[in-house]
Amino acid sequence: MSAQTSAPVEVAREAEPGPDQATEPERRRRSPLLVVGLGLLGLVLLVALIASLLTPHDPRAISGAALEEPSAGHPLGTDVPGRDIFAQLVFGARTSLTVATVSASLAMAGALLFGVLPALVGGAADSVSNRLMVFLLALPGLPLLVLVGSLAGESHLVVIVLIGFLGIAPNARILRSQTLALVQRGFISASQGFGGGPLYVLRRHLVPALGPLILVGFVNWAGLAVALEAGLAFLGLGDPSGISWGLMLNRALAQPSIYFSPMWTWWVLPAGLAVTFTVLAFTFVGVALEPSFNPRWLRSS
Amino acid sequence: MDDHREQRGADGEGAGPRSIVSPRPGEAQRVGGVARESPESALGAAGGVEGAPRPPDEGRRRGRRRWAGAGISYAVTIFALVTLNFLLPRAMPGDPIDALLAQGSSGFVFGEEARAELEEYYGLDRSLAAQYGQYLTGLARGDLGRSIVTNTPVWDELARRLPWTLLLIVSAALVSTVVGLVAGVHSGWRRDRPMDRALMTMLLALREFPPYLLGSLLLYVFAVKLGWLPLFGAETPFSGAFSPVERVVDVGRHLLLPLLVLSVGLTAGNYLIMRAGMVGELGSDYLLLGRAKGLRERRLKYRYVARNALLPLVSLTAIQLGFALTAVVLIERVFSYPGLGRLLFEAIAVRDYPIIQGAFLLISVGVVTINAVADALYRRLDPRTAP
Numbered sequence: 001m002s003a004q005t006s007a008p009v010e011v012a013r014e015a016e017p018g019p020d021q022a023t024e025p026e027r028r029r030r031s032p033l034l035v036v037g038l039g040l041l042g043l044v045l046l047v048a049l050i051a052s053l054l055t056p057h058d059p060r061a062i063s064g065a066a067l068e069e070p071s072a073g074h075p076l077g078t079d080v081p082g083r084d085i086f087a088q089l090v091f092g093a094r095t096s097l098t099v100a101t102v103s104a105s106l107a108m109a110g111a112l113l114f115g116v117l118p119a120l121v122g123g124a125a126d127s128v129s130n131r132l133m134v135f136l137l138a139l140p141g142l143p144l145l146v147l148v149g150s151l152a153g154e155s156h157l158v159v160i161v162l163i164g165f166l167g168i169a170p171n172a173r174i175l176r177s178q179t180l181a182l183v184q185r186g187f188i189s190a191s192q193g194f195g196g197g198p199l200y201v202l203r204r205h206l207v208p209a210l211g212p213l214i215l216v217g218f219v220n221w222a223g224l225a226v227a228l229e230a231g232l233a234f235l236g237l238g239d240p241s242g243i244s245w246g247l248m249l250n251r252a253l254a255q256p257s258i259y260f261s262p263m264w265t266w267w268v269l270p271a272g273l274a275v276t277f278t279v280l281a282f283t284f285v286g287v288a289l290e291p292s293f294n295p296r297w298l299r300s301s
Numbered sequence: 302m303d304d305h306r307e308q309r310g311a312d313g314e315g316a317g318p319r320s321i322v323s324p325r326p327g328e329a330q331r332v333g334g335v336a337r338e339s340p341e342s343a344l345g346a347a348g349g350v351e352g353a354p355r356p357p358d359e360g361r362r363r364g365r366r367r368w369a370g371a372g373i374s375y376a377v378t379i380f381a382l383v384t385l386n387f388l389l390p391r392a393m394p395g396d397p398i399d400a401l402l403a404q405g406s407s408g409f410v411f412g413e414e415a416r417a418e419l420e421e422y423y424g425l426d427r428s429l430a431a432q433y434g435q436y437l438t439g440l441a442r443g444d445l446g447r448s449i450v451t452n453t454p455v456w457d458e459l460a461r462r463l464p465w466t467l468l469l470i471v472s473a474a475l476v477s478t479v480v481g482l483v484a485g486v487h488s489g490w491r492r493d494r495p496m497d498r499a500l501m502t503m504l505l506a507l508r509e510f511p512p513y514l515l516g517s518l519l520l521y522v523f524a525v526k527l528g529w530l531p532l533f534g535a536e537t538p539f540s541g542a543f544s545p546v547e548r549v550v551d552v553g554r555h556l557l558l559p560l561l562v563l564s565v566g567l568t569a570g571n572y573l574i575m576r577a578g579m580v581g582e583l584g585s586d587y588l589l590l591g592r593a594k595g596l597r598e599r600r601l602k603y604r605y606v607a608r609n610a611l612l613p614l615v616s617l618t619a620i621q622l623g624f625a626l627t628a629v630v631l632i633e634r635v636f637s638y639p640g641l642g643r644l645l646f647e648a649i650a651v652r653d654y655p656i657i658q659g660a661f662l663l664i665s666v667g668v669v670t671i672n673a674v675a676d677a678l679y680r681r682l683d684p685r686t687a688p
Binding site: 138139141142148151227234235237249259260264268269272275279283287 | 514
C-alpha cells in the first residue's frame with residue numbers, strides 16, 4: 001500500500017529535472033549525488049514493492065526458535081519470540097516509505113495552505129498565519145513528538161501526522177517568502193486583473209512556479225521523517241506491534257548481551273544501515289536538487 | 302538593515318524545529334548565507350520583500366521595538382509550552398487516571414472509592430480552569446508532581462540527571478565549535494580544492510548517520526572488540542572510592558563516545574557556516590591590501606578573514622546547545638548515559654507520565670531559552686543588527 005502511494009512521487013521526482021529546465025547548467029542535473037540518491041531510493045522502493053516476494057515469512061509471525069543464527073531459512077536469523085529478522089527488514093521499507101511520503105505530503109500541503117495562500121490573499125490572513133508559523137517554528141520538535149507519542153499510546157498514525165505537522169511551519173516560511181516575491185511579478189497581477197481568484201492563481205501559476213521548491217521541501221522532509229520515525233520507534237514510541245527499522249533497533253539494543261554476541265552484525269547493523277541509507281538517499285536528492293532550484297544559490301554561485 | 306534583521310529572526314528561529322534530528326545542509330547554508338548577506342540581495346529570502354528603505358531614526362525605533370517583540374514572542378512560546386504540557390494529557394482520549402496508572406505501573410486502582418480519592422488528590426474533580434491555576438502555582442514553586450514508579454518528586458529526578466546532560470552537551474558544543482571552525486576556515490580558504498570537497502562530503506554524510514547506528518558502531522568497536530572504553534554509564538559503579546584524578550579520568554572515559562557521536566551531529570553545521578563565511582570574505586579589499594602588504598598567509602587566514610567570518614558561528618553554537626539538548630534523548634539511550642534523555646527513555650518504557658511531562662517541560666523550555674539567548678547574543682554582537 002505504501003508502495004502505491006509513493007510511486008507517483010517517485011515519477012514526479014524523476015520527471016522534474018528534465019530537459020524543460022533549460023536554464024540550468026547540465027552538470028548540475030547530472031550530479032553524482034542525484035544519481036546515487038535516486039538509485040538508492042529506487043532500491044528501497046523496489047524492496048518495499050516486492051517485499052512479500054523476497055521472503056516467505058510474515059514479519060509479525062513466529063517462524064522459528066528464539067534468537068536463531070542466520071541460516072538458509074532465516075538469512076538474518078530470528079528475534080526473541082522467533083520472528084524472521086530479514087522479513088522485518090524488507091517490510092520495514094514499506095513503513096519507512098509510507099511515513100516519508102505521507103508526512104512530507106502533509107507538510108507540503110500544509111505549507112501551501114498556511115504559507116502560499118495567505119501570502120497571495122495578503123492582509124490580515126497573511127500576517128496572522130505568518131505569526132502562527134513563527135510561533136510553531138519555535139516549538140522544539142523532538143520533545144513534542146515524544147510527549148504526544150507517549151500520550152497517544154500505541155498508534156502509528158499519530159506519529160506520522162505529527163511529523164507532517166511539524167514540517168508545515170519551516171516549509172511554509174520558505175514558500176511564503178518566495179510567493180511574496182512572485183506576487184510582485186507581472187503575470188500574477190495580470191491573472192488577478194483578469195479576475196483570477198486566489199485558488200485559481202495558486203493552481204495555475206504559483207504551484208508550477210514554486211514546483212521546484214515544493215519538490216525540494218518534500219524530499220528534505222521525507223528524509224527527516226524517516227529519521228524521526230525510526231528515532232521515535234527506537235525510543236519505544238509508536239505501535240509496538242508494527243514493523244519498523246527503529247523498532248528493530250529498539251528490540252535489538254534491549255538485549256543485554258547484544259554487543260557480546262555476533263547477533264549485533266545481523267540484527268543491529270542491517271536495520272541501522274537501512275535507516276541510514278534511506279535518509280542519505282533523500283538527503284542526496286535534496287542537496288542535488290537544491291542548488292539547481294533555489295534562486296538564492298544561483299545568485300551566489 | 303531592516304530586511305537583514307527580519308531575515309535573521311526568521312531563520313534563527315527556524316533552526317529550532319529543523320534541528321529535531323539534524324539540520325539539513327541547505328538550511329545551514331541558508332543560515333550561513335543570511336548572516337553576511339547584504340540587504341539588496343535578500344529579496345528572495347524570508348520577509349525580504351516587505352521592508353522598504355526607512356529614515357535612520359525610524360529604523361532605530363523599530364529596532365528597539367523588535368527587541369521587545371522578540372522577548373515577548375519567546376515568552377509567549379514558553380507559556381504555550383507550559384500550557385501544552387497541561388492540556389495535551391487532558392485532550393487525549395481516555396481518563397487521566399487510567400493514563401497515569403497505565404498497565405505495568407504499580408498503582409493499579411481498585412474500586413470507585415480509591416479512584417475518587419485519587420481524582421480528588423490530583424484535583425481532577427475540579428474545573429479545568431481551577432486545575433490550570435493549581436498547575437501553574439505548583440510549577441512556580443517547582444512542583445512537577447511525583448514519579449508514579451518511584452514516588453520521588455519529579456523535580457528531584459530531573460535535578461539528579463541534569464548535570465550529566467549538561468556535561469555532555471556543553472562539551473559537545475565546545476568540541477564541535479572548535480572542530481567546525483578549524484575545518485571551515487581551512488575549507489573555505491581553499492574553496493573547491495580536493496580537501497574542501499573531501500571535508501564537505503565527509504562531514505555532511507557523517508551527519509546523516511543516525512546517532513543510534515553511529516553510537517552502536519562505536520560501542521561495538523571501542524568497547525567490545527578493542528575493550529578500550531566502557532560500554533555504558535557515566536561512571537564506574539562505586540567510583541566514590543577513587544582518587545579525584547582517577548574519577549576525572551573515569552568520567553572522561555565514559556564521556557568520550559557519547560561526546561563523539563553528539564559532536565559529529567553538531568560539527569557539520571558549524572563547519573558549513575564557517576566555510577560560507579570564509580567564502581563570502583574572500584573577495585574583500587582588505588584581503589587584497591593585506592596581501593599587498595606582504596602579510597603572511599596564516600595571519601591573513603585566521604586574524605583577518607576568519608575573524609570577520611566568525612560572527613554567525615557564535616550564535617549558531619548557542620542555538621546548537623538547544624539542538625544538542627534534544628539529540629541527547631537518542632544518544633543517551635544508546636550509551637545508557639544517566640542524563641535527562643535516559644530518564645525520558647526509562648519513563649517512556651513504563652509510561653511514567655509525570656516524569657515524561659517534567660522532562661518535556663525542562664528540555665523544551667531549555668531549548669527555547671537557549672534560542673532566545675542566542676538571538677539576543679547575535680543582536681548584541683553584530684553591529685549591523687544592533688539598534
